[in-house]
Amino acid sequence: MADEQVRTGLGVSGGFAHGPVVVVAPTVRAPRDEPPPDDVGAAAASVTTALADVATELERRAASTRGEAAEILTATALIARDRSLVTAARAHLDAGEGPATATESAVEDFAAQLEAVGGYVAERVADLRDVGARAVAHLLGVPAPGVPRLTERSVVVADDLAPAETAALDRDLVAAIVTSAGGRTGHTAIIAAQREIPAVVQCRGATDIAPGTIVAVDGDEGSVTLAPHEETLAALARRTELRAAALAAGRGPGRTSDGHPVALLANVGDVADVEEATAQDVEGVGLLRTEFLFLSAKAAPTLHEQAEAYRRVLAPFAGRRVVVRTLDAGADKPLAFADLGPEDNPALGRRGMRLSRARPDLLDTQLAALADAARDTDTDLRVMAPMIATVEEAAWFVERVRAHGLPSAGVMVEVPAAALRSRQVLAEVDFASIGTNDLAQYTLAADRTQGELADLLDPWQPAVLDLVAATGEGAAATGTPLGVCGEAGGDPLLALVLVGLGATSLSMAPSRAPMVRYALARHTLAACRDIAHAARGAADASRARRAALDLADPGLRELL
Ligand code: PEP
Ligand code: MG
Numbered sequence: 001m002a003d004e005q006v007r008t009g010l011g012v013s014g015g016f017a018h019g020p021v022v023v024v025a026p027t028v029r030a031p032r033d034e035p036p037p038d039d040v041g042a043a044a045a046s047v048t049t050a051l052a053d054v055a056t057e058l059e060r061r062a063a064s065t066r067g068e069a070a071e072i073l074t075a076t077a078l079i080a081r082d083r084s085l086v087t088a089a090r091a092h093l094d095a096g097e098g099p100a101t102a103t104e105s106a107v108e109d110f111a112a113q114l115e116a117v118g119g120y121v122a123e124r125v126a127d128l129r130d131v132g133a134r135a136v137a138h139l140l141g142v143p144a145p146g147v148p149r150l151t152e153r154s155v156v157v158a159d160d161l162a163p164a165e166t167a168a169l170d171r172d173l174v175a176a177i178v179t180s181a182g183g184r185t186g187h188t189a190i191i192a193a194q195r196e197i198p199a200v201v202q203c204r205g206a207t208d209i210a211p212g213t214i215v216a217v218d219g220d221e222g223s224v225t226l227a228p229h230e231e232t233l234a235a236l237a238r239r240t241e242l243r244a245a246a247l248a249a250g251r252g253p254g255r256t257s258d259g260h261p262v263a264l265l266a267n268v269g270d271v272a273d274v275e276e277a278t279a280q281d282v283e284g285v286g287l288l289r290t291e292f293l294f295l296s297a298k299a300a301p302t303l304h305e306q307a308e309a310y311r312r313v314l315a316p317f318a319g320r321r322v323v324v325r326t327l328d329a330g331a332d333k334p335l336a337f338a339d340l341g342p343e344d345n346p347a348l349g350r351r352g353m354r355l356s357r358a359r360p361d362l363l364d365t366q367l368a369a370l371a372d373a374a375r376d377t378d379t380d381l382r383v384m385a386p387m388i389a390t391v392e393e394a395a396w397f398v399e400r401v402r403a404h405g406l407p408s409a410g411v412m413v414e415v416p417a418a419a420l421r422s423r424q425v426l427a428e429v430d431f432a433s434i435g436t437n438d439l440a441q442y443t444l445a446a447d448r449t450q451g452e453l454a455d456l457l458d459p460w461q462p463a464v465l466d467l468v469a470a471t472g473e474g475a476a477a478t479g480t481p482l483g484v485c486g487e488a489g490g491d492p493l494l495a496l497v498l499v500g501l502g503a504t505s506l507s508m509a510p511s512r513a514p515m516v517r518y519a520l521a522r523h524t525l526a527a528c529r530d531i532a533h534a535a536r537g538a539a540d541a542s543r544a545r546r547a548a549l550d551l552a553d554p555g556l557r558e559l560l
Helices: 040-063 065-082 082-095 099-117 121-138 161-169 187-194 229-251 272-280 305-319 354-357 360-376 391-403 414-418 422-426 437-442 462-478 492-500 508-522 525-536 541-551
Strands: 007-008 012-013 015-021 154-158 176-177 199-201 214-218 223-226 263-270 284-289 321-325 381-385 407-414 432-435 482-484 506-507
Touching: 012 223, 015 176, 015 229, 040 082, 040 099, 040 121, 040 422, 065 082, 065 121, 161 187, 176 187, 176 214, 176 354, 187 199, 199 214, 214 229, 223 407, 229 272, 229 508, 263 321, 263 508, 272 305, 272 508, 272 541, 284 305, 284 391, 284 506, 305 321, 305 360, 354 360, 354 391, 354 506, 360 391, 381 432, 391 422, 391 508, 407 414, 407 422, 414 422, 414 437, 414 462, 414 525, 422 432, 422 462, 437 462, 462 482, 462 492, 462 541, 492 506, 492 508, 492 525, 492 541, 506 508, 525 541
Parallel strands: 015 154, 154 176, 176 199, 263 284, 263 506, 284 321, 321 381, 381 407, 407 432, 432 482, 482 506
Antiparallel strands: 007 223, 012 199, 015 214, 214 223
């Protein structure tokens, strides 16, 4: 039998599926030799019509879908309706460019502006270019770029999917998604997970796979098997079944098999996430990323507006814990109203707590709003600060939280300095939570937004595990509850390691909770410690994972 070819990438939405490959049509570009317009007025009118038609088409698709997908399509349609695009295109037409070229030039003018702002704002560039490409296709009279009309359940393969494309995918006809670009936190990953479509991103050479080739996609492992054998398909299908059965069996609070409690909590960023979290069996919220609530706000939200927003998040969790993180603005999450000006290295600049020190008014308004919301809702509210590096910062934050009458003040441990000095830092606070996303970024000096650095950003890196262990020791010495709220907390195998290193709660995308609950229930605390010890003893990230896997219970191993 011929060997199967397996391509690997990052699994960003779990599950297994197989089907024929459909490759997404590449973006249409304006012809290099497009002649200048004979009639600039008529050319401007055709650009206006093209953009309006693109907007109408996107709105039509938004109307036939729901939730985040509809929001993304609507937001993209708004870009197409923005008159300033036409105005910018008109200037290029006046300068002698043809209509398609002028449209592209206008798009690139705006893209450069958005990219200069950076972070989430820069992510809108993908939407903007998508609008441009659609308008150019319209002007040239060729089919719009993107996913062709599907007639059977297929695996959609692309270099990257525009947000509008991902949002418009028909769940019934899309078996899985594979992209050669993209990242763990990109739109493709978020929407695929929301719609439970298995997805693998960062899969090198994906677009070279011939259309029609049958592939098996494992969104948990991040693998794509070309022309899979019957046995491979059967093994993957069996594992999916086992997983479903195992997950359906477990409910209730997280605990190890010998009864050591490990609270399973949800990471949330907006009201849609809250809805998803309340549908899952979680013990509360371990991380509310408050900056996500105000990403599009131009002016600082008032105390009243904030209190309203927090009430909406807190109310569904009455009687349960909700850990709210104060604004982590800056770097990859810029907020227009909390901008201290351009910086050469925003990730190392005045972000998170440092921004709060520079703008204490923002922090005080937020804490006052949280205190208001807490009074009106019967929730176990705990407040924590991002990006704490020193004891002094921790003490400053705690004092401010207490001054607002809030009962519980904690810090995130995501800067190596805080992990190394956790005994002293944690002595100041009521609780702490490790942010493995930033801890990996700062430990390995690898930009977390750069997909190509995924190997370095791997939370299995033994250096990251060492810092988690150091924090665990600090937590034990000071008797401080210690959570983990980075992506690592949702990896069932790594969760065992984190508990073995001293984590007492784990916060994750809510859909990951059942698998983590299952993993914990099959291991004693002592086994978690042995697994953690073995992982830390490994020379690199993949060997650390392998060492943990070798010691894991077979009942978990067969599901991974
Ligand atoms: C982290 O850094 O791990 C974390 C949980 O916070 P964020 O991803 O929002 O920076
Ligand atoms: Mg962080």
